[in-house]
Amino acid sequence: MRLTALYLFASFSDFQQGRGSVQMPENYVPAFIFIAVALAIPVVTLAIAKAVRPDNPFGTKLMPYECGVDPEGSARGRYTVRFYIVAILFVVFDVETIFLFPWAVQARTLKAFGFIEMMVFLAILIVGYIWIWKKGALEWV
Amino acid sequence: MPGFHRGDYLLALPMMLLTLFALGVLLIDLLLDRSSKVINAWAAFAGLAFSAAAVHNIQRAFADQAARGEPSSPFFAFSGTLMVDRFAVFFFYLFLAAAAITILMSVRYLEVEDEHHGEYYALILFSVVGMMCMAAGNDLILLFIGLELMAVSTYILVGFLRRDRRSNEAALKYLLLGAFSSGIFAYGLSLLYGLAGSTNLQQISMALGNAMAPGKARVVPAVALVTTAAGLFFKIAAVPFHQWAPDAYEGAPTSITGFMSVAGKASAWALLLRIFLFALGPMRPLYVPILVFVAIATMTGGNLAALTQSNVKRLFAYSSIAHVGYIMLGLIAGTAFLPNPDGIRGILVYLLVYTFMNLGVFGVIASLRRRDIIGDELDDLNGLFFKAPTEAVLMLTFLLSLAGIPPLAGFYGKYFIFLALIESGHYALATLAVIYVAVSAYYYLRVANAMFMRTAGDRVPVTISPGMWAGLAITGAATVVIGIYPEPFLRMVNWSMHVAQNPTVAQLLR
Amino acid sequence: MTVPLSYYLVLSAILFSLGVLAFVVKRNIITVFMSIELMLNAVNLSFVSFAAHWHRLSGQIFVFFVMVVAAAEAAVGLAIIIAVFRTRETLNIDRVNLLKL
Numbered sequence: 001m002r003l004t005a006l007y008l009f010a011s012f013s014d015f016q017q018g019r020g021s022v023q024m025p026e027n028y029v030p031a032f033i034f035i036a037v038a039l040a041i042p043v044v045t046l047a048i049a050k051a052v053r054p055d056n057p058f059g060t061k062l063m064p065y066e067c068g069v070d071p072e073g074s075a076r077g078r079y080t081v082r083f084y085i086v087a088i089l090f091v092v093f094d095v096e097t098i099f100l101f102p103w104a105v106q107a108r109t110l111k112a113f114g115f116i117e118m119m120v121f122l123a124i125l126i127v128g129y130i131w132i133w134k135k136g137a138l139e140w141v
Numbered sequence: 142m143p144g145f146h147r148g149d150y151l152l153a154l155p156m157m158l159l160t161l162f163a164l165g166v167l168l169i170d171l172l173l174d175r176s177s178k179v180i181n182a183w184a185a186f187a188g189l190a191f192s193a194a195a196v197h198n199i200q201r202a203f204a205d206q207a208a209r210g211e212p213s214s215p216f217f218a219f220s221g222t223l224m225v226d227r228f229a230v231f232f233f234y235l236f237l238a239a240a241a242i243t244i245l246m247s248v249r250y251l252e253v254e255d256e257h258h259g260e261y262y263a264l265i266l267f268s269v270v271g272m273m274c275m276a277a278g279n280d281l282i283l284l285f286i287g288l289e290l291m292a293v294s295t296y297i298l299v300g301f302l303r304r305d306r307r308s309n310e311a312a313l314k315y316l317l318l319g320a321f322s323s324g325i326f327a328y329g330l331s332l333l334y335g336l337a338g339s340t341n342l343q344q345i346s347m348a349l350g351n352a353m354a355p356g357k358a359r360v361v362p363a364v365a366l367v368t369t370a371a372g373l374f375f376k377i378a379a380v381p382f383h384q385w386a387p388d389a390y391e392g393a394p395t396s397i398t399g400f401m402s403v404a405g406k407a408s409a410w411a412l413l414l415r416i417f418l419f420a421l422g423p424m425r426p427l428y429v430p431i432l433v434f435v436a437i438a439t440m441t442g443g444n445l446a447a448l449t450q451s452n453v454k455r456l457f458a459y460s461s462i463a464h465v466g467y468i469m470l471g472l473i474a475g476t477a478f479l480p481n482p483d484g485i486r487g488i489l490v491y492l493l494v495y496t497f498m499n500l501g502v503f504g505v506i507a508s509l510r511r512r513d514i515i516g517d518e519l520d521d522l523n524g525l526f527f528k529a530p531t532e533a534v535l536m537l538t539f540l541l542s543l544a545g546i547p548p549l550a551g552f553y554g555k556y557f558i559f560l561a562l563i564e565s566g567h568y569a570l571a572t573l574a575v576i577y578v579a580v581s582a583y584y585y586l587r588v589a590n591a592m593f594m595r596t597a598g599d600r601v602p603v604t605i606s607p608g609m610w611a612g613l614a615i616t617g618a619a620t621v622v623i624g625i626y627p628e629p630f631l632r633m634v635n636w637s638m639h640v641a642q643n644p645t646v647a648q649l650l651r
Numbered sequence: 652m653t654v655p656l657s658y659y660l661v662l663s664a665i666l667f668s669l670g671v672l673a674f675v676v677k678r679n680i681i682t683v684f685m686s687i688e689l690m691l692n693a694v695n696l697s698f699v700s701f702a703a704h705w706h707r708l709s710g711q712i713f714v715f716f717v718m719v720v721a722a723a724e725a726a727v728g729l730a731i732i733i734a735v736f737r738t739r740e741t742l743n744i745d746r747v748n749l750l751k752l
Contacts, residue, residue: 027654028654084729084733085733087729088726088729088730089726091722091725091726091729092722092723092726094722095718095719095722096719098715098718098719099715099719102715124160124164127164127167127168128167130168130171131167131168131171134171135171281713282709282712282713282716285713285716285717285720286716286720289720289723289724293720293723293724293727296727296728296731297727297730297731300731300734303734304738305738306738306739309731309734309735309738309739310735312731312734313680313731313732313735316724316727316728316731317674317680317683317684317687317728320684320687320724320728321671321674321687321690323720323724324667324670324687324690324691324694325671325690327691327694327717328667328690328693328694328697330694330713331663331694331697331698331701331710331713332697334698334701334709334710334713335660335697335701335704335705338701338704338705338707339705339707339709340709340710340713
């Protein structure tokens with residue numbers, strides 16, 4: 001396994017034409033510091049809290065908190081399938097915006113041509129929207 | 142300014158028209174009540190006709206090119222991402238014909254299944270758009286998008302009988318394995334992109350030519366080749382990547398099984414030929430051994446598994462896997478130029494005749510579907526000759542053609558491929574293939590035996606709708622006519638093989 | 652850029668292999684689906700690192716399309732999973748076995 005990894009590594013490093021030895025990536029030092037701080041803050045806070053707080057657990061206190069009402073049933077119950085349909089629609093329509101961002105950045109250079117192409121794209125999307133609307137997928141129950 | 146020209150849109154017009162009609166079908170369907178869903182079929186049919194007219198327009202441009210005495214060269218559009226050459230035009234016609242016949246055969250079947258929705262036709266049109274992108278793509282991005290558009294539409298179509306447990310299950314298996322293979326394929330594409338620094342097929346071909354120069358490490362090109370090829374073998378259902386095909390074929394609505402097995406397969410082959418001939422050309426010494434292994438495994442696995450099937454749809458799924466093995470022999474025999482063009486010509490002829498004969502088979506199976514009977518067990522065919530003699534004779538024609546009996550169309554597909562194999566010196570492979578053709582005759586005749594020699598289990602007459610009659614007539618006529626008078630069709634294939642008269646393209650393809 | 656390209660490629664290869672492994676090993680359909688997403692994300696990583704290496708944008712554009720395709724596949728996949736669940740009440744892949752393998 002390790003040999004395979006090394007072999008892959010060696011073959012991929014063919015792409016590194018004429019580069020020197022591998023060194024510590026200095027650009028990433030701020031990122032490492034950031035990660036360290038981000039990890040340290042919760043760990044330190046929790047540790048201090050644990051050290052100073054009084055410890056007195058009892059049944060009612062350990063119950064899940066649901067706005068003060070006693071919890072009903074298990075938290076791992078099934079959701080209605082409606083949630084899934086909304087999630088599916090969200091996945092599709094959410095990702096379509098990925099095409100809008102590059103166009104938005106370059107809208108000035110692309111001018112009318114880009115605008116028309118984008119409107120065609122949106123028109124196709126709107127046909128899909130009308131279709132799911134009329135099919136009743138957006139209605140609750 | 143990335144200005145596109147009017148010519149670009151003319152080349153994309155077949156796809157644009159199909160998209161428009163598909164969207165139109167989706168919207169019109171919302172206004173139709175349950176009894177008038179057949180209008181959707183007509184609208185989809187009109188879309189296919191308009192698209193065919195647009196393809197004809199492109200074909201005329203090639204004729205003009207020839208009339209001016211210029212060597213045939215492909216038309217590029219959208220900054221070289223879309224390459225419409227004669228090869229692509231051939232496949233455009235093939236997809237449109239397959240979709241049209243499928244729609245003819247579907248209307249009645251969907252009514253029986255009680256799932257007659259407009260989305261069915263819209264999805265067929267969308268998948269044809271995807272197939273066209275696969276046949277005419279000259280850029281990894283367009284090829285991948287085309288593949289996925291075709292695949293995602295087909296996943297839904299396979300699961301179209303949403304209350305049927307078998308259809309659901311088939312769709313799920315097809316989707317999981319299809320998405321898995323797309324992932325592998327995409328990984329291969331990413332490595333190809335990394336080697337070339339471009340998504341353009343010609344640039345990749347040139348970069349691979351350099352990478353294959355003696356004395357260079359070939360690990361990354363080899364990994365790229367293996368992953369790309371594995372993804373493509375999944376799509377054409379070659380052994381050992383075939384497991385999804387029998388399940389998907391058995392569970393899918395029968396009309397869709399027919400559509401997948403011809404149009405889906407032809408488009409996967411178009412994509413495979415694009416990638417293997419146009420991009421991976423310099424790696425031919427590496428991929429031919431892989432192809433030989435896969436072709437032998439595919440012929441063996443497909444033919445032997447088909448021998449014992451009791452479900453007709455499953456039987457023809459394995460038979461179609463075996464046919465993939467034969468077609469693959471064409472690619473082993475030669476590229477479009479070296480050592481001889483007969484291999485690729487054989488593949489095109491094979492795909493052409495296979496489209497008609499296999500659609501015919503699944504049309505007959507679909508027509509057996511009634512309210513109380515699924516009609517896809519071998520026993521359901523018992524005594525068909527006594528109930529519907531014309532249909533039984535048509536089925537026999539398709540079966541004999543699939544087995545490659547000489548006066549029928551299927552013979553020519555095998556003839557050209559085996560000829561090319563012998564010309565290029567692959568005697569052992571050719572012998573093996575002929576042996577497997579003989580084996581395949583056994584299971585085709587088993588089906589014929591059930592139709593002609595056994596007595597029917599019931600006396601309920603088989604009712605065949607006018608659309609189904611039209612579909613069966615077209616496929617039957619094509620199977621017989623191509624067999625008896627193949628010249629115009631061979632001329633058409635030769636015409637589409639003229640991609641390469643242009644010396645610069647020929648250079649790249651070498 | 653001081654992190655060499657090969658690091659990204661090895662990471663991408665590892666992610667991809669993990670995706671393939673999970674696809675083969677896992678039994679829950681949703682998890683199998685997530686492993687496919689992992690494979691596609693490995694592809695994306697590979698594409699963006701090559702795009703950065705070659706200073707060309709086409710790799711990044713490919714990533715956009717892979718993401719959209721993955722979303723479309725996920726949507727269709729979830730829909731089919733719901734249909735399967737409605738007719739069978741299970742998401743264990745071994746119990747979806749009406750068609751013999």
